[in-house]
Amino acid sequence: MLNKSHGLDRVFHALADPARRAMVEQLARGAASVGTLAKPLAMSLPAVLQHLQVLEACGLVRSEKEGRVRTCRIAPAALRAAAQWIEGRRAQWERRLDRLGAFLDEQDSEQRSKR
């Protein structure tokens, strides 16, 4: 549980940077080399590699060297864990609103039956 929580810390931290989100957006469209990932970003290759390291360390991306080219891919488990945490909170909050709505409807019809 502690590990899972620590994992979410790192995934959300990774997603808090616009350049890293741009890299994930690009990789969601398909695997890409580091060079291709770097092209649309206005930054040096070392800076791109540092962002890539953050994305790999938290498990959002994996990469492998094929010959002289490092190819990067989305690793879906971390993205799924982050989505599940947010979606879980949203669903819980909406269920609560539903229950509140049902309670108010009930109060309303009780009031009417007393009239």
Place this chain on the structure above:
Amino acid sequence: MLNKSHGLDRVFHALADPARRAMVEQLARGAASVGTLAKPLAMSLPAVLQHLQVLEACGLVRSEKEGRVRTCRIAPAALRAAAQWIEGRRAQWERRLDRLGAFLDEQDSEQRSKR
């Protein structure tokens, strides 16, 4: 677009902290006073207020003072924006896998028809 991206920076940064996620988890179960929010967290009230400020600044939480009690609630729009970003990337990536699967099936049946 720049603003929206900046908003996601702040939302994901806010969610990268376990104490702030614990506060969102509690608020997803219902509105709570600052005192109630602070109770399960092993930290000072000023520290809790600082975390609350981060959650309010990025739009995940709103609070209002009723008499002497400050009541906090989930503000769903920011949570929805973060969920949509992640879900969008996941869906894109999975559509790509589907297309790849369809392509491979096609190649496979072409190979067979040539035999």
